[in-house]
Amino acid sequence: MENKPAPSNFIRNIIIDDLKTGKHKEIVTRFPPEPNGYLHIGHAKSIVLNFDLADEFNGKTHLRFDDTNPLKEETEYVESIKEDVQWLGYTWEALYFGSDFFEEMFNKALLLIKKGLAYVCDLSADEIRQTRGTLKEPGKESPYRSRSVEENLKLFEQMRKGEFADGKKVLRAKIDMASPNLNMRDPVLYRIAHTSHHNTGDKWCIYPMYDFAHPLEDALEGVTHSLCTLEFEDHRPLYDWVIRECEMESQPHQYEFARLNMTNTVMSKRKLKLLVDKKIVDGWDDPRIPTISGLRRKGYTPEAIRSFVREIGVAKSNSTVDAQMLDHFVREDLKLKSPRTMAVIRPLKVVITNYPAREVEWMDAENNPENPEMGIRKIPFSHEIYIEQDDFVEDPPKKYHRLYPGNEVRLKHAYFIKCNEVIKDEQGNITELHCTYDPKTKSGTDFTERKVKGTIHWVDAGQALQADFRLYEPLILDKENEDPADFIDNINPNSLEILQGFVEPSLKDANPHDKFQFFRHGYFNVDPKHSTADKPVFNRIVSLKSSFKL
Numbered sequence: 105m106e107n108k109p110a111p112s113n114f115i116r117n118i119i120i121d122d123l124k125t126g127k128h129k130e131i132v133t134r135f136p137p138e139p140n141g142y143l144h145i146g147h148a149k150s151i152v153l154n155f156d157l158a159d160e161f162n163g164k165t166h167l168r169f170d171d172t173n174p175l176k177e178e179t180e181y182v183e184s185i186k187e188d189v190q191w192l193g194y195t196w197e198a199l200y201f202g203s204d205f206f207e208e209m210f211n212k213a214l215l216l217i218k219k220g221l222a223y224v225c226d227l228s229a230d231e232i233r234q235t236r237g238t239l240k241e242p243g244k245e246s247p248y249r250s251r252s253v254e255e256n257l258k259l260f261e262q263m264r265k266g267e268f269a270d271g272k273k274v275l276r277a278k279i280d281m282a283s284p285n286l287n288m289r290d291p292v293l294y295r296i297a298h299t300s301h302h303n304t305g306d307k308w309c310i311y312p313m314y315d316f317a318h319p320l321e322d323a324l325e326g327v328t329h330s331l332c333t334l335e336f337e338d339h340r341p342l343y344d345w346v347i348r349e350c351e352m353e354s355q356p357h358q359y360e361f362a363r364l365n366m367t368n369t370v371m372s373k374r375k376l377k378l379l380v381d382k383k384i385v386d387g388w389d390d391p392r393i394p395t396i397s398g399l400r401r402k403g404y405t406p407e408a409i410r411s412f413v414r415e416i417g418v419a420k421s422n423s424t425v426d427a428q429m430l431d432h433f434v435r436e437d438l439k440l441k442s443p444r445t446m447a448v449i450r451p452l453k454v455v456i457t458n459y460p461a462r463e464v465e466w467m468d469a470e471n472n473p474e475n476p477e478m479g480i481r482k483i484p485f486s487h488e489i490y491i492e493q494d495d496f497v498e499d500p501p502k503k504y505h506r507l508y509p510g511n512e513v514r515l516k517h518a519y520f521i522k523c524n525e526v527i528k529d530e531q532g533n534i535t536e537l538h539c540t541y542d543p544k545t546k547s548g549t550d551f552t553e554r555k556v557k558g559t560i561h562w563v564d565a566g567q568a569l570q571a572d573f574r575l576y577e578p579l580i581l582d583k584e585n586e587d588p589a590d591f592i593d594n595i596n597p598n599s600l601e602i603l604q605g606f607v608e609p610s611l612k613d614a615n616p617h618d619k620f621q622f623f624r625h626g627y628f629n630v631d632p633k634h635s636t637a638d639k640p641v642f643n644r645i646v647s648l649k650s651s652f653k654l
């Protein structure tokens with residue numbers, strides 16, 4: 105997958121053209137998150153797109169924190185975003201904070217005022233909204249629109265000095281209150297907020313709005329292709345207006361692409377933050393949410409995420425992607441990389457009555473039959489083992505080939521065993537099985553006398569390591585309605601099941617984030633948060649099979 109050539113897309117074609125015509129000598133892209141939450145897989149789409157395009161054409165990609173709203177931004181988010189971009193496999197050419205450009209932005213605002221293209225307005229946020237008009241009707245001009253350049257310069261300086269309270273004044277562009285594009289109806293460029301900023305502290309009490317700051321940041325950094333999601337399409341005329349009227353030397357261009365939406369989940373920082381704040385999930389790295397840190401903790405790999413977002417491609421219309429598609433790519437990635445071992449998640453004890461009680465035998469087990477380079481490990485076998493509760497039934501239905509009274513099955517990597525007796529407690533619950541093994545059937549020897557239809561997995565009871573298994577189901581029940589507005593009512597109460605079982609002793613040295621394929625159960629990741637030295641916790645990443653077809 106990783107070796108597949110980059111699929112073409114309309115943005116890539118534009119870049120090829122721009123290089124051919126000499127419009128740009130070098131491509132510069134940027135990934136511009138606002139540090140108001142953790143990144144999610146939608147952001148991964150933007151990261152992969154921006155970095156891949158620059159890589160392909162020997163260009164550069166910047167990481168820029170679009171930090172113009174001090175109320176919501178925090179250093180914790182800045183750090184997590186850096187970590188996630190690096191974990192996804194990318195290195196930025198330069199790191200910027202939008203707030204590093206506050207002085208230049210202020211000067212550009214002064215330029216607009218001097219050109220008669222911006223004015224200080226005393227209307228409240230509500231009044232501005234009310235006078236903005238609708239798609240059918242033009243807006244109403246602000247009574248402050250005709251302030252003189254001198255008065256505007258003086259008031260704007262006073263705004264900067266902190267002489268007005270929050271909300272008392274804004275700086276607005278003077279464009280066209282009758283424009284068919286609502287974004288062009290004298291948009292707000294600066295607002296007052298007496299709030300400490302994570303980067304500039306108390307230096308500023310006026311902050312530029314996104315639509316003013318973003319194009320300036322792009323231009324000041326020399327970005328050539330500024331990629332954003334479709335909802336900004338209507339903002340592009342304003343983007344171009346700012347670049348032109350602020351007389352920016354560098355002329356970036358904005359291109360819009362479809363957001364990534366996925367089934368059975370929510371994908372906006374606002375909603376994810378709500379889940380975290382309400383403690384519906386266990387932090388921003390809860391494996392049930394599609395944050396990069398949650399996906400990492402669940403066990404998804406950067407390779408799988410990159411292949412997934414490349415496969416979805418870049419389109420001009422929004423659509424919802426089946427979450428199972430990501431699962432497909434993680435299976436593909438882990439298939440040859442992760443050792444295949446045995447884990448018993450719901451244990452049932454089996455006593456092998458004809459096996460000597462004190463004996464332990466070490467069986468050879470291939471670590472990955474599809475990848476012989478991964479070698480062989482030894483697993484112990486003795487007279488007591490655990491098998492999966494599901495692998496035994498007293499009254500088997502037709503075509504049941506696993507264990508039942510009188511039936512013989514193969515223990516993976518070991519012997520055939522036959523069930524002779526079912527032991528129950530006073531309530532009638534099965535507590536253990538008594539079986540016999542046939543020494544002639546040892547795995548690896550050429551035994552042809554008789555065949556069995558079922559192979560089951562097991563672990564040695566004497567030496568197995570206790571482990572917790574965390575099995576996940578989708579967090580949001582409503583599959584059809586992606587990102588449902590009432591998502592809190594659609595939370596799946598059974599999205600996490602924690603079970604206590606056993607793994608082979610070879611896993612005692614497993615480290616956080618080591619990944620395994622447990623025979624028949626799927627792929628698992630050692631949880632970095634809950635695992636202890638004595639007891640690993642395994643998150644199920646995906647089961648082995650799915651009906652999903654690419």
Ligand code: ATP
Nearest residue numbers: 136137138146147149150332333363364371372373
């Ligand atoms: P959210 O709505 O989740 O808060 P955002 O768009 O406000 O997302 P930003 O931090 O502003 O988040 O986004 C950084 C970059 O990531 C932007 O260029 C944005 O367009 C892009 N991006 C965000 N969400 C998605 C998504 N679901 N699919 C593709 N790109 C996305």
Ligand code: MG
Nearest residue numbers: 137138140373
């Ligand atoms: Mg945002």
